[in-house]
Amino acid sequence: MSMNAALQAETLEEQVLETLRTVVTAPDGPDIVGSGAVYAVVATGGAVRVLIDPDRIPAGEQEPLAEFLTPLVEALPGVERVVVKPRPRSVAQRPELPDIARVVAVHSGKGGVGKSTVAVNLACALAAAGYRVGLLDADVYGPSAPTLLGLSGRAETTADGLRIRPLVAHGVRVMSLGFLLPEGQALIWRGSLVDQGLPQLFTDVDWGGLDVLLVDLPPGTSDVHLAAARQVVLAGVVTVTAPGQLSVDDVRRGMEMFADLAVPCLGVVENLAALTCRRCGAVGKVFGSDGGAGLAAEVGVPLLARLPFLPALAASGDAGVPVVVGEPDSLPARIFTGLARSLAGRIGLRQEARQSWT
């Protein structure tokens, strides 16, 4: 499938909504989209989820409604599979965080594919463009933002003692579990800690006003992801993958999980896409070929960026100075700036901060 097809598929959710707007549950009543009975429509490629609001459609009416809607949506071109189901109850209770315009998760199906590197550089690129940016390192099993940003020490509380003050690096306000634990101490997060601790990382931090809060989630699918998606209204997820087929399958699972929670995938970043030979300049595909691009097209989301294997990127991570800050004219820095620009457009960040891109 080409990128054109991917772009067309972007409108699939709108096409589905348009069809659902023709459905009413009572002769003179509002349509099921206008009445809020349809909570969200999320399409991952040809697979469409219609999440209905159980507060508006009583339990006994949900199945007949699903049976009625399924063939209607299935009949649309490009639709391969339809699931109509109630949204999880917890999803409706998500609070909007005061003073934070957009919350975006950065996720990967597998560990070690460069998710935190992308999150940190993306945050710095957005900050360099004038946006007010926060980075919440919610990778509770292996917080790496402190290392990648060269931050150490512990977070302090605000003067009134009620909230936690984020640390600041390169214009990005940063909060990580790493700032709350005594140095070198690991913490095993189990159910109740995830349920209680993670929400606090969102709400008890004195973020100040933010245009965007990036949340670096752990890889895979776990309670932490569910807790995050239930805790805040996520504008969407940026999915980082290496090109190999196995990573891609993991990514797909992650996207399906987020779709069930009414969180759309904003696009894919393909990392470690190729290795450039320093002597002859030849480009070799190390970890499989075009998995990220193929995946993006298949699930109908844009390929936001492709990063080859770049030793400079690994070195900058080890040095604690993101490449976007340390070498702003380098190839990886330019790729991250392009990624930041695409993301800002996708989530509709305010325009006036973008002078430095024009």
Ligand SMILES: Nc1ncnc2c1ncn2[C@@H]1O[C@H](COP(=O)(O)OP(=O)(O)OP(=O)(O)O)[C@@H](O)[C@H]1O
């Ligand atoms: N394109 C790249 N070129 C070279 N090195 C890279 C690239 N992307 C990431 N790395 C390096 O790979 C290692 C893993 O990256 P990172 O910690 O960002 O991965 P992750 O997916 O967040 O891992 P985890 O699952 O542990 O959270 C780091 O040492 C990083 O510097």
